[in-house]
Amino acid sequence: MTDTAPVGIVAASGGLPLKLAAELQSRGRAVYIVSLDGMADADYSGHDHDSIRIGALSRIIDALKTRGCREIVLAGKFVRPRIATSFPDALASKIMVKLFTRGDNAALEMLAEVLAGHGMTIIDKGEILGNHRAGEGVLAGAEPRDEAMVSINHARHVLETMSDFDIGQAVLVQGQRVIAIEAAEGTDMMLERCAGLIDPDLAPAVLVKMMKSAQSRHLDPPVIGCLTIEKAALAGVSVVAVETGGVLIADLDETLRMAEARGISLIGVGRS
Amino acid sequence: MTDTAPVGIVAASGGLPLKLAAELQSRGRAVYIVSLDGMADADYSGHDHDSIRIGALSRIIDALKTRGCREIVLAGKFVRPRIATSFPDALASKIMVKLFTRGDNAALEMLAEVLAGHGMTIIDKGEILGNHRAGEGVLAGAEPRDEAMVSINHARHVLETMSDFDIGQAVLVQGQRVIAIEAAEGTDMMLERCAGLIDPDLAPAVLVKMMKSAQSRHLDPPVIGCLTIEKAALAGVSVVAVETGGVLIADLDETLRMAEARGISLIGVGRS
Numbered sequence: 001m002t003d004t005a006p007v008g009i010v011a012a013s014g015g016l017p018l019k020l021a022a023e024l025q026s027r028g029r030a031v032y033i034v035s036l037d038g039m040a041d042a043d044y045s046g047h048d049h050d051s052i053r054i055g056a057l058s059r060i061i062d063a064l065k066t067r068g069c070r071e072i073v074l075a076g077k078f079v080r081p082r083i084a085t086s087f088p089d090a091l092a093s094k095i096m097v098k099l100f101t102r103g104d105n106a107a108l109e110m111l112a113e114v115l116a117g118h119g120m121t122i123i124d125k126g127e128i129l130g131n132h133r134a135g136e137g138v139l140a141g142a143e144p145r146d147e148a149m150v151s152i153n154h155a156r157h158v159l160e161t162m163s164d165f166d167i168g169q170a171v172l173v174q175g176q177r178v179i180a181i182e183a184a185e186g187t188d189m190m191l192e193r194c195a196g197l198i199d200p201d202l203a204p205a206v207l208v209k210m211m212k213s214a215q216s217r218h219l220d221p222p223v224i225g226c227l228t229i230e231k232a233a234l235a236g237v238s239v240v241a242v243e244t245g246g247v248l249i250a251d252l253d254e255t256l257r258m259a260e261a262r263g264i265s266l267i268g269v270g271r272s
Numbered sequence: 273m274t275d276t277a278p279v280g281i282v283a284a285s286g287g288l289p290l291k292l293a294a295e296l297q298s299r300g301r302a303v304y305i306v307s308l309d310g311m312a313d314a315d316y317s318g319h320d321h322d323s324i325r326i327g328a329l330s331r332i333i334d335a336l337k338t339r340g341c342r343e344i345v346l347a348g349k350f351v352r353p354r355i356a357t358s359f360p361d362a363l364a365s366k367i368m369v370k371l372f373t374r375g376d377n378a379a380l381e382m383l384a385e386v387l388a389g390h391g392m393t394i395i396d397k398g399e400i401l402g403n404h405r406a407g408e409g410v411l412a413g414a415e416p417r418d419e420a421m422v423s424i425n426h427a428r429h430v431l432e433t434m435s436d437f438d439i440g441q442a443v444l445v446q447g448q449r450v451i452a453i454e455a456a457e458g459t460d461m462m463l464e465r466c467a468g469l470i471d472p473d474l475a476p477a478v479l480v481k482m483m484k485s486a487q488s489r490h491l492d493p494p495v496i497g498c499l500t501i502e503k504a505a506l507a508g509v510s511v512v513a514v515e516t517g518g519v520l521i522a523d524l525d526e527t528l529r530m531a532e533a534r535g536i537s538l539i540g541v542g543r544s
Contacts, residue, residue, distance in 0.1 A: 097474070100474045101448055101475060102448055158434070168453070172455075175374065181440070183451055184449070185465055202369070203372070
């Protein structure tokens with residue numbers, strides 16, 4: 001990234017967009033931030049930025065183009081907008097319909113295509129932040145027992161079978177019993193409902209998170225971090241397995257420390 | 273059922289066991305109730321009954337045999353017991369391990385086998401209560417729009433694909449986007465998390481419930497009733513599709529009335 005053009009950051013809620021801006025600036029890159037009106041909640045006054053509502057997608061693209069941005073980062077917690085209340089322009093409507101009818105990945109790919117048509121590329125925030133692609137084998141905690149490996153294999157089989165439907169990035173298994181499958185609710189919410197469904201006296205409860213086969217590694221990589229480990233521990237999970245090379249680990253050192261502290265084995269596994 | 277031996281009712285929580293007992297007695301059948309200690313919460317004092325804890329499965333079977341029961345009904349809301357706190361005997365341990373490692377259906381089949389070895393058969397409570405197997409076509413409400421049929425077909429495909437894993441009896445779809453998949457949490461809890469994930473301004477949200485391919489029609493048929501319709505309506509679902517001949521509808525008239533009142537199309541569909 002020796003580009004002199006600013007990186008365009010499209011900012012949803014939370015502190016991640018500011019963290020990205022700081023990281024990019026520390027590498028000598030300028031940034032221009034479009035904070036999504038009604039969603040972005042951090043203070044962007046210290047940065048070159050404009051606040052634009054998500055429904056005005058053509059205006060967002062114009063603003064990024066006017067600043068000469070060629071690399072775009074989508075950052076922050078993105079709350080799926082309601083069509084009726086976001087007054088989408090023609091372009092936003094098309095992408096929202098895709099989002100709601102075909103899933104995140106299809107919508108993101110369509111957005112990437114539109115941006116590409118304007119000479120802009122979505123770049124990987126994980127790489128900027130130094131997130132780590134999970135390595136192979138035991139990353140933290142004890143070597144999982146044999147019965148945990150049986151559960152991991154079962155979970156992989158479930159995930160791979162469902163992967164074509166653009167669902168099931170994560171699954172929670174105890175023995176060969178599937179406790180929960182993630183669809184639109186996200187891994188955290190899935191973990192929250194599992195506490196009462198796991199019997200802590202039986203085989204280890206195993207969370208497995210992998211890429212969906214249709215998922216773009218680049219646009220929307222699966223990520224785990226401290227919060228995932230914390231929620232897994234609260235639910236009674238003892239093994240977290242993530243796809244080697246596919247799932248990103250945010251704040252690697254802290255996440256590994258957290259896994260050790262909570263008695264969770266964190267391991268990297270390949271596809272079956 | 274011209275048998276003079278009492279029907280054995282193994283009673284978990286809620287009022288269903290009493291309802292079954294009344295229904296059987298109105299047909300001239302005697303009943304003997306084993307109320308599960310710590311789970312059964314209705315008043316069985318008016319009936320020939322014993323209270324036995326679920327972990328003492330051999331004692332339960334002995335009690336049923338002693339009364340001469342040859343037909344057994346499992347009734348009420350069964351809360352999955354924890355192994356450590358239910359002090360299971362050898363037989364209960366075997367079945368609980370099956371339950372937790374292989375799922376409900378495998379455990380039920382093992383229990384049915386054990387009972388068969390003692391000359392006892394599990395009979396269908398749905399038939400006793402006059403539950404109706406869902407018929408084909410529109411059962412209540414308006415004919416679903418074409419886009420709802422597309423969603424139903426997508427959901428059927430998802431359910432049939434996952435069916436071999438003994439999971440996914442129900443799935444909620446909007447457009448071709450899978451909002452939620454049921455695993456161990458049950459249809460009601462699944463519906464509860466969907467409200468925030470459905471956009472009411474888009475394609476109709478569709479709940480589809482089918483048999484799992486491994487599911488025993490006899491031992492543990494999928495059932496919907498007024499509560500399902502109520503929860504679906506609260507979540508923003510506008511079409512409920514159930515497998516014709518596979519899913520039971522409890523309290524048929526009341527459930528159909530509820531669907532009409534809540535503006536939900538209830539339809540019976542075959543496998544794809």
